[in-house]
Amino acid sequence: MFVNNTRKTFEAKSPTWQSINDKFEFACPDGWQSFNRARGTYCMKMFYSSYPQYIAAAQCALSDAYLPGIESETEFMWIYCKYIFYESWIEK
Incomplete structure (x- = not known):
């Protein structure tokens, strides 16, 4: 998804299997x-x-990866909070 046309880019990809605490689980890359x-x-x-x-x-x-859309309020709030944090950090 693209926000404000030139400000922020969101990528999406599928999680991969990773060994976590001696078990294999789906996990996203760091960050x-x-x-x-x-x-x-x-x-x-x-x-x-x-x-x-x-x-x-x-x-x-x-x-x-690809540019995703927003499918839930949870995704929207995550993006919104990232946006607010970034904007307030830039202005200081």
Whole structure:
């Protein structure tokens, strides 16, 4: 998903199996947040960039990811909180 057309990019990808506490579990890479959707679990990460949507989509593809949409209030609040934190950090 692309917010404000040139401010923030969100990537999504599927989690991978990782060994956690001697068990194998689905886990997102470091810095990524997992979200449960009807089609499975997805990992999302926010990037602060100044790319138009078509370039952001190409950058996502290089990371084996894509620009997602928002499917739940939980995802929306995560994105909103990241946005608020970033905006208040920049202004200080």
